[in-house]
Amino acid sequence: MNTAGTFRAAVVRTPAGPDSIEIIDVPVVEPGPGEVRVGVAAAPVNPTDLGVVSGFFHDLGMIDQPEHTGLGWDFAGTVLATGPGVDLAVGTRVAGVVLGFDRDFGTYAEQLVVPATDLAVVPDGLDLVTAATVPLSGLSAAQILDMLGDAPADGDRLLVIGAAGAIGAGVAALAPDRGWRVTGLAKAADEQFVRGLGADFVTAVEPGWDAVVDATPQQTWGLKPVRDGGVFVGVRPNIVPAVERGITVNVLMVRSDGPRLGQLLALAAAGRLPTRVHAVLPLDRAADAHRAMAEGGARGRYVLEP
Known part of the structure; x- marks a missing residue:
């Protein structure tokens, strides 16, 4: 992770398939009231991400970002900083989901700022890569x-x-x-x-x-x-x-729900909710993960580690 007030994130400017994914430097933003800045440890590649990168959702008029579109929906990581009114200690392991298509940030990033109400604490015994596959x-x-x-x-x-x-x-x-x-x-x-x-x-x-x-x-x-x-x-x-x-x-129009996510993470930790990881790749290989997922046949998620 960069230390000069920026972090890396994967985005698309002009969607044209995996080759259009770029890694850019983004300024660090401090959390406001009720918000948390999370250091992302793992972010799965979901089928909707392939649609964003291909331009499918742009063509439907669901994305209209002036500069770039963020990638990634769910994540797991650790709390880096909290805003006023948040009762989460720095270092707490958390997971969550970022919803919506038309946004300039996503979970394919070294960090992100999200509402604390959208987060759930990852239980002991569940690693962050596996936990990241649960939210969405x-x-x-x-x-x-x-x-x-x-x-x-x-x-x-x-x-x-x-x-x-x-x-x-x-x-x-x-x-x-x-x-x-x-x-x-x-x-x-x-x-x-x-x-x-x-x-x-x-x-x-x-x-x-x-x-x-x-x-x-x-x-x-x-x-x-x-x-x-x-x-x-x-x-x-x-x-x-x-x-x-x-x-x-x-x-289905999925909604973020921190308390419900906490229950689901507990079920995953207990082996009652299935979780499958096919492969783990670094953020720099986001395009490779998209190509591999598009080929089909994988059982489990490709997960990026920023």
Whole structure:
């Protein structure tokens, strides 16, 4: 980390794929009231980051930064400084998530300033690289389950499409606590992992499910697998199926929630929330991580260490 009042961060100016990622020096900003400056130890590469770097979200009009766009959503690290009203000691291990597309900063950085309410303390026994993979996918899974609610006694069959992915696996692992009988849909090679979550397993979609969570970005099947009067939850706000057959349609818009994140980190530390890291790379190799993730086939996150 630089010591001359700046730190390094990965950004894009004109998005054109991984080669457009730049590492720049950014001035250090001190935290204001209710804020924390965190030294970032780990930041995962998420599918949405690939969309930012490719220009997909710029083309949708969701990003309009005048100079550069920050990259990265979730992170883990240690507290470097706190603003007034924050009760966190310097050196405390924390994790959190930075939401929204249209911003000039992100978690692919040596440090960042965030509201203290968005942070959770990382429990002992959970390393920071693993902890960094929890905020975005874990909060997404938990908030999807909030949309589903408790399973009705006469309609508790839940199909999770993309159950081997980070969000889908979280839903599959946590849904039984809400009374759902879970079946995960994934590729045949993922059967052992999905069954290890406690779910049944299928490789093809069939109709008739009481509830369906589609945790894939493609949303290929729409409402076809859902029975009349059932429930559907998707993860793409720009792909919302038209309501039909009395089906309740929900779409995730993930929210930051420090206390809930603390619970999820505890579940991860206890082995109840799945976490998978495919590879750890230095910040300078952010472009390589994007290329590798775009090729597909990885099980687990690429994580950057600033």
